[in-house]
Amino acid sequence: MNKGSRKRSRRGLLAILSFSLATAGMTACWDNRELNELGIVSGSAYDREDGQWVTTYQIINPSATSSQGGGGGGQGGPSPPFLTFTERGSTIMEAVARSNLTSTRQLYFAHSRITVINEKVAREGIAQLLDLFLRKPDASETVNVFLSERRAGDILNQLMQITKNQGTGIQLMIQQESELTSYYQGIKMFELSMALSSESHCAAIPEIKLTNREIINKIQEAESTDLPTRIALGRLGILKKDRFIGWMSDREAFGLSFMTDKINSAIIPFTSDPEHNEKLDASANLMDSKTIVRPVWEGDHFVMDIDVKGNAMLLELKGKADLSKPAEVSKFERNIEQNILEYINRSWRTVKKLGADVTMFAPLIHRAFPKRWEHIEKEGNWDTVFQEIEIRPRVSISIDRFGLSSKSYKSVEQD
């Protein structure tokens, strides 16, 4: 063997050795986890019964998820796309640990999508839950949080159609809701913690519910075209200092979305001719909206100037209208503005009644009036100051697009 080839073979040997060493470094040492030993949690639910935590975990069923068409779980017949485990414990982690007594797989939380908290748990306070999510390294702080009036574990047992992974399905539902309807926004665990630790110490969590008492948790039951029970988004739960204090209806929540500049896109129903007909008979799609809130000190109380500006597209019209006439369009714009003002005022009345600053006025006042805020903090009288706040909403909507018809169908019919 000549010198060159000996050198080459030595290099090759070194390369093999380096590669072996590199792969040895990828085993994660004592933290190695095999995929077939993990139960990947896609959702979790928290209830309290008899002074104990009742935790429910939804685990993805890999054999059902990988099969074509869903549900074909091998020789044993169809199996559900996910499985749930419910355990009790005096602490949350004790309940999690007890899941090892019944499950063959270790729970793995990093890919969890949703967390459902029972209203009763939220009324008692969710500080312990928040602490767990922010402390535990594999607990995902990006999970979407929901409140449930009924047992939270029931929600996780309900099967969904189209989307087999229920956790992902619910996450998609809330994303679409906030993008297309904007009644309220989804809230992630870290955003909840941020809102509760902010100057206002308040947060809003959407409700998740089942449309009927019965739970659809068998594959055969989910095969009908119209499920008797479905998962649905409901009201908006309001938390103050980590405790649940009340609900806002979806319409009230909609007004809150306007006040907090959380509108992405929305459908606004309105009355096309309020002088002759009080019924809502037209709708516009609010394509974009921007809200600017400015706090003003009026000698003895704060006034919040709320300016909403937006562009809309006319989608639906029952009465007569010729959209080539600017006066007609302008009339519709005023009617839409009036409706939005009503949403805002109605929402503000509820917020004041609840005494919870989910409008996030406290951070705005802190930023605009730092000295005065310092005084409020020292006195600890934010709740009183908040009750004295007056809002001055102004809405300006412009209808830029009319769709494919320049006249209403009724006008065409009568012409």
Next chain:
Amino acid sequence: MIQKISTAQAAMLVFNAIAPTATVVLPIILGTYLEQDSPIGILFSACVGMAIAALIGSIIKYNQGAPFLEWIGKRSSRWLAVVLGIFLLQYYLDASAAIMREFVNFLKDNVLLQTPVFVLVGTSLLIIIYAAHKGIEAIARVNSILVLLYLLFLPSFMFGLGDYLNVHRLLPMFQHSFASVTLASLTPVAWMSEVSILLFLAPYLKSPDKARRIGWIGLLFVTVIMQIIMLTTLMTFGPEYLKSSTYPGFVTFDIIHFGNFWENLNIVFISYWILSVYMKLAMFLFATLECFKQTFRVRENGPYLIGLALIIAAECLFTWKQPAKLNEFNAQGRFPVYMLINVLIPLSIYLCCLVKRTVAKRKGQAA
């Protein structure tokens, strides 16, 4: 042949000698005292750091990049150089051990929860011993590639956080007193003073007369990165939430996402950060070895390198076993030690040199 590194490579070494540890703890240290005014604290510490870099650069320019302790020995006395060398050696051993412990603590808290500490320390040691054995030129080359990767990671980081950034969370500004700014800036100033590592890199610089510029460029880059991390963390979480997290900088990595498909990217960013820490540790081990060689006038690397690494490992495993003790030292003890070693000693040496030069000039004029 003695290895040489370019001005750009040296500036990148200075950058990575400071940035990795700062990334982990900066938001919590500054945020606790200054909340939304934290960016002011970074600017303040950058100004002090620039002054320290000017001092270190002036010394290197003055001694024309000679080995620091050998130069001290020649200019004053051999014994003074040995005593100073022992002080500096103690500092570098201690600093390396503390950096390694912070690194290991982070891994234990976030990534490798079950793996024993000695395995993490052992693995890290093998890597940094290998890097230090290859020499500063090899470290500088790998380090340059790593720093250039910021061009990939930084835009991804900013873009992935886009949905959460709210500039209003930086308001109201200028709410904290100058005393608070000074107090909050103590630890960042201590990090900035690590620019003094240049004293031991000087013999390997292609242009030692540009040492001042190297320090400034390195610190400028550190300041920019620190500001980006601080501002994004503040704009994402706001000052209140920031104070409750041990590693707020890393929580921002957790929430980075691109649509619904690219999520949980924290491990990518953490892997990159781990590489940066290896570079920092390799640099500190190299500086420790240089300090040892210059103090005791030895020429070989091998056995001493392993010995020094083992001392660092022992200190990391036993002295800083309690995270609370390390945190207390970081908060209270680090600033005086770093200031003494990185600022006061070089400043005294520089002043002595100036006085000697002035006296010599006067003598020359008198003659």
